[in-house]
Amino acid sequence: MSAFALALAALPAAAQETTTPPDAGATTAVAGGDSVTIGAGGVYLNDYEGSNHYVWRIAPGAIGTVGGFSFSVAGNRASVDLIPNKPGPTWDIQAGPIAVVNFNRSSLKSIEDPRVRALGKRSTAIEAGGFVGLGKTGVITSDYDRLSVSVSYRKGVSGAHRAGIWTPTINYFTPLSTKAAVGVFASADYAERGYGKAYFDVDAAQSLASGLPVFTTRKGWKDYSVGALGTIALTGDLLHGFKIVGGGTYTRMLNDFARSPLVSIAGSRNQWIGVVGLAYTF
Structure with missing residues (x-):
């Protein structure tokens, strides 16, 4: 659900890919106040990681800064x-x-x-970890634009895998006025062996059941992503009231993750996520 979190993060904050930490206090930090945004949106995403078939789903979210501490809850992710x-x-x-x-x-x-159904389902995985980053407010356009870089690491602690995922991220956010803001971002994922085993491998029994060839995934860079987001206030401004949020992400699968039959035969290296929704900032 990363695109929704990215769009929501622009209200009124700087954006951050949700597999990495939020950078949720840019505008309110400059203004010296607290802000909380809640919302829900329609998310256009694939059936599974690497799929070429897409569906619309609803995802909730909340992001903000309270007492100087930033937080994000978007779909299946929190930080x-x-x-x-x-x-x-x-x-x-x-x-x-x-x-x-x-x-x-x-x-x-x-x-x-x-x-892919014939390969069997996976248990829901819980992934936990942490992040570090550095941001700068007041970079190019005004005292309110924001550039930040970060790296996160999360590890499967239950469910389908026990592997780790490293994610470096860079993003830039700027208000266009008191009622509109845009942002761009880029990130990449490095996945350990256990992640590929859980989601991209095909063993002999699965090959017989599905018709897909046997495949073993090595650890390495799994993908890179780029995207953009925006928001327009409908009532009030970026710091208060209702607004429309929207965003999109393009992801390119890499290395063995792209060569896996789930991607190269049944799916696509090119992955898309889009979102449009409504949010309210207190």
């Missing part, structure tokens, strides 16, 4: 920045926990391709 943001154009050191509930292939009913 908190435990280092308080300082008001005004300044540097911001970020660090805190992150958790993800990974539903990838946990329901066969949601997968259209019969070959």
Whole structure:
């Protein structure tokens, strides 16, 4: 559900890919106040990681800054920045926990391709870890734009896998006015062997059942993503009231993860996520 979190993060905050920590206090940190945004959106996403079939789903979200501490809850992901943001154009050191509930292939009913269904479902995975990052408010366009870089690590602690995923991220956010804002971002995922085994391998029995060839995935860079997001206030401004949020992410699968039959035969290296929704900022 990353695209929804990214779009929501622009209300009124700087954006951050939700497999990594939120950078949720840019505008409110400059203004020196608290802000909480809640919303829900329609998310256009694939059946499973690597699929070429897409469906619309509804995802909730909340993001904000309270007492200088930023947090994000978006769909299946949550994180908190435990280092308080300082008001005004300044540097911001970020660090805190992150958790993800990974539903990838946990329901066969949601997968259209019969070959992938024949591989069997996976248990829902709980992934937990942390992040560190550095942000700068007041970079190019005004005292309110924001550039940040971060890296996160999360590890499967229950369910389908016990592997770790490293994710470096860079993003930029700027208000266009008191009622509109846009952002761009880029990130990449490095996955350990156990992640590929859980979601991209095909063993001999699965090959016989599905018709897909046997395949073993090595650890390595799994993908990279780029995207954009925006928001327009409908009532009030970016710091208060209702607004429309929207965003999109393009992901390119890499290395063995792209060569897996689930991607190269049954799916696609090119992955898309889109979102449009409604949010309210207190």
